[in-house]
Amino acid sequence: EDGSKLWLRYTPPEAIYDFSTVTMDETSPTLEKALKELNIAWQSFEGKDIQTSKTTDAGSLVIGTSKSKNITSVISSKDFDDLGNDGYIIRNINKGGKQSITIASNTDIGVLYGVFHFLRLIQTNQLSASINIVEKPKYDIRILNHWDNLDRTVERGYAGYSLWKWDELPNTLSPRYEAYARANASIGINATVLNNVNASPQILSKEYLHKVKALADIFRPYGLKVYLAVNFSSPKELGGLPNSDPLNKEVIKWWNDKAKEIYSIIPDFGGFLVKANSEGLPGPQDYGRTHADGANMLADALKPYNGIVMWRAFVYNPSNEDRAKQAYLEFMPLDGQFRDNVIIQIKNGPIDFQPREPFSPLFGAMQKTPEMVEFQITQEYLGFSNHLAYLAPLFKETLDSDTYANGKGSTIAKITDGTLRPHKLTAIAAVANIGEDTNWCGHHFAQSNWYAFGRLAWDHQLTSKQIADEWIKMTFSKDNGFVNPVKDIMLASREAVVDYMMPMGLHHIFAFGHHYGPEPWGDVPGGRPDWMPWYYHNADSVGLGFDRSITGSNAVSQYFSPLKEIYNDASRCPENLLLWFHYIPWSYKMKNGRIMWDELCYKYNSGVQQTRSFQQTWRQMQPYIDEQRFNDVKSKLEIQSQDAVWWKDACLLYFQTFSKRPIPSDIEPPVHKLEDLKKIKLDMKHHN
Ligand code: BDP
Structure with a gap:
């Protein structure tokens, strides 16, 4: 077992519902994929192919859309009214004494989603005799953002090179392209941005558009739509125009022509994701224009083809203004100025994907503009693919946060999913952690974060526990002796990372550039203050904090x-x-009676102890799973707990030079010397 099968392993369940004959009286590429999936599962459960039939009498599983005769004979048309495009019904039907299960939807993609749900129920032993499930997604667009460069390096990617083999495309098609689309469909993800937000203008060249088309063709039957990140300067860089000013007629025409070209090649192209005037990238402000001017120009170009613009609010500049305030200050005055096919994509926190941040105050604040959350699945700030950090609790923390924008109960989930604000566009995004590695994500448990994002994008009301439970059962084992302890590890893991890296609201004290290890002392003379740890922690002899x-x-x-x-x-x-x-004095009394300094020590220590207990638990899991994955995880947990000690020692020893207080005696004493830790230079390149 190398992890390549993800959560689609289809190990035989305790009780198998007989779907050896599947009834379907329609056909389409997507419905063929649904049958194919049922066949993969049945092969795995019973070692045989499924049979198909067109008439209801034959089968015990009937699948189809609202256009199918078999379906409409058992499901009334009003049941379809509420399903939208992607929703489905899974219902057991008793017809003339014969039991069958029906999976029905308005669309063929809905049928495919229903089939994946049905197979999930079987694999997690949840298929009951009487079943009536009605599901539809909370967000229309459930999208991954790949930060993949055209040279196949992946920005902040820790699972090898990019999946997209640009040099071979469009002629050679890796089997992993379909496997990728299938995995996404299995959890309801229906959109993907193929390239880095730090976008190369080249992606819009004719040559690349044909490569993109090849991928889009493979993804289409799985309901996965392709989007691209675009460089705002493309008209100049690629088109040879003197500038890329969004009010320049030639520039407008360039984008209009480009949109036309894209849609002639990829008729169902989704739209653009844009990072503009952020971290040195070009944007409308280069020409004295606003984000709205820039976004609207692109939106107008895409509008005739129903394309959309996801415009990122991740903007900040070295200035006297607190970085955490800048996106709000820049975007609030623009509320109401965006076209209706523009959505503002906002990172969950106001700084940058830290282990814990409060939510971005922009959520709910822009009353007239659709907003979407951007999460980061790739663990740029949570130990790369070395640390086990199950992120559903982080995602949920944001989605469940009450903004109070429309009074109590205005959670970010309800603001962004259209419940409180009936915007035409609803979406949710996350930066992918997927690469060429055999197990896709670098760490076997990192797969759970891809999975969790998809599941929450479909239904943000699911609990982190439910999602972990499903994932463990499908990915590893259904044995409770394994499921329960491993679930406990997963549920505790994100908080453990917070504790050993940045407890109590500390943030961005990472080593400059690579964001892996600690460097609270970090300073680059003459460098940008907002890229320096001291900017965020403000430690001095009196206290700590921003x-x-x-x-x-x-x-x-x-x-x-x-x-x-x-x-x-x-x-x-x-x-x-x-x-x-x-900014809190070292001697400040916390609610539990400890002074702040002591509490900080105990938090770091608790993070370390938790990683030790993860290791201990994992060692007992050996009998339940394959050796390969057992060992892979075991060695990663070892790295994680060593890193936790590194973090604890680095932060406590460094902050102690200010607090001048002893580390409480019941805490594991540091094993490193501060001077040695300061010398560690990891060979990990990158700008901040
Ligand atoms: C930061 C990353 C940087 C990204 C940037 C972004 O360090 O590599 O380009 O976010 O989201 O977290 O644009």
């Missing part, structure tokens, strides 16, 4: 009441965000 209260940067003012008051008041601010919003 004062974002009214007396500080006043970032709290960007939140709605009562949050702004709560965050502003150190005694009411959640302690897990204390040092995010406040």
